[in-house]
Amino acid sequence: MLQTVLSYQNSEALPRDLFGAIADLKRDLNAVVLAHYYQDPDIQDIADYIGDSLGLSQQAASTDADVIVFAGVHFMAETAKILNPHKLVLLPDLEAGCSLADSCPADAFVAFKAAHPGHVVVSYINCTADIKALSDIICTSSNAVKIVQQIPADQPIIFAPDRNLGRYVMEQTGREMVLWQGSCMVHETFSERKIVQLQIEHPAAEVIAHPECEPAVLRHAHYIGSTTALLGYCQKSDSRAFIVATEPGIIHQMQKAEPAKKFIPAPPMNQCACNECPHMRLNTLEKLYLCMKNRQPEITLSEEIQAAALRPIQRMLEMS
Ligand code: 13P
Numbered sequence: 001m002l003q004t005v006l007s008y009q010n011s012e013a014l015p016r017d018l019f020g021a022i023a024d025l026k027r028d029l030n031a032v033v034l035a036h037y038y039q040d041p042d043i044q045d046i047a048d049y050i051g052d053s054l055g056l057s058q059q060a061a062s063t064d065a066d067v068i069v070f071a072g073v074h075f076m077a078e079t080a081k082i083l084n085p086h087k088l089v090l091l092p093d094l095e096a097g098c099s100l101a102d103s104c105p106a107d108a109f110v111a112f113k114a115a116h117p118g119h120v121v122v123s124y125i126n127c128t129a130d131i132k133a134l135s136d137i138i139c140t141s142s143n144a145v146k147i148v149q150q151i152p153a154d155q156p157i158i159f160a161p162d163r164n165l166g167r168y169v170m171e172q173t174g175r176e177m178v179l180w181q182g183s184c185m186v187h188e189t190f191s192e193r194k195i196v197q198l199q200i201e202h203p204a205a206e207v208i209a210h211p212e213c214e215p216a217v218l219r220h221a222h223y224i225g226s227t228t229a230l231l232g233y234c235q236k237s238d239s240r241a242f243i244v245a246t247e248p249g250i251i252h253q254m255q256k257a258e259p260a261k262k263f264i265p266a267p268p269m270n271q272c273a274c275n276e277c278p279h280m281r282l283n284t285l286e287k288l289y290l291c292m293k294n295r296q297p298e299i300t301l302s303e304e305i306q307a308a309a310l311r312p313i314q315r316m317l318e319m320s
């Protein structure tokens with residue numbers, strides 16, 4: 001795999017000034033670069049918009065650019081394509097997937113739905129277009145509670161695919177839901193023991209966490225929210241230090257917004273870099289330049305899936 005990536009990159013000459021070359025291509029293509037907070041800092045720095053999944057979907061829904069370059073993972077770029085079926089949507093590395101989306105295959109989900117008739121299906125946006133097409137409403141980490149609260153109290157709900165976000169929404173809303181048992185490999189890697197150890201070393205630091213984390217981590221959190229909400233909280237809070245239990249790519253924006261504050265990444269259980277999302281990090285500035293130059297890899301979807309997946313996304317945008 002690494003070999004493939006290297007030979008792909010080496011086969012084409014790269015300009016010395018990648019930032020300048022990307023700026024030129026943006027102008028030539030009338031392209032917008034949308035980036036998630038978990039991207040490499042270089043990519044964040046050339047993006048036209050950086051955001052969480054809801055913000056990125058809203059930007060994709062409203063852009064007048066001809067080309068959307070999505071610096072994120074496959075399900076995010078797919079969402080942009082569903083919202084813009086006639087636009088060119090590029091993803092720097094088509095292999096940039098998501099363990100959470102992979103944990104919910106469509107055929108197994110069809111059977112799961114059939115086993116729970118009469119349920120409304122609320123799916124977290126971190127799922128494939130096929131799962132979106134099987135859902136009634138999409139949600140993100142920033143609007144999941146608000147969306148579930150709008151569903152009539154006597155209406156049974158299936159929530160997929162993230163069991164941790166689902167459990168958190170159940171606690172916040174007091175609603176019972178049938179949960180698909182999926183999870184994110186990054187957010188399940190944080191060590192509760194090491195977070196407690198960090199709290200002892202930095203007693204004034206606040207723990208901030210993404211709701212994809214396990215309950216054992218969330219119970220230590222002073223604040224829980226989507227990536228955008230976590231960034232906003234650091235700016236509002238009087239605390240000078242934060243232990244950040246989400247992918248550490250977001251610390252680039254936190255540090256830019258609050259240079260005098262200290263941001264400590266929550267450590268994983270092993271001595272590895274597995275708190276970095278290996279899928280998100282497949283995108284590089286070089287691949288971003290090449291995808292714009294070559295106008296590929298592009299996201300394609302069948303018309304049928306595109307139309308079926310659009311409805312629950314539109315419902316989310318209306319209910320947000
Ligand atoms: P948000 O940025 O929407 O909070 O999602 C986090 C995430 O895991 C994206 O893959």
Ligand code: SF4
Nearest residue numbers: 098099100184186277
């Ligand atoms: Fe998927 Fe987790 Fe990576 Fe987000 S951080 S893209 S949920 S694997």
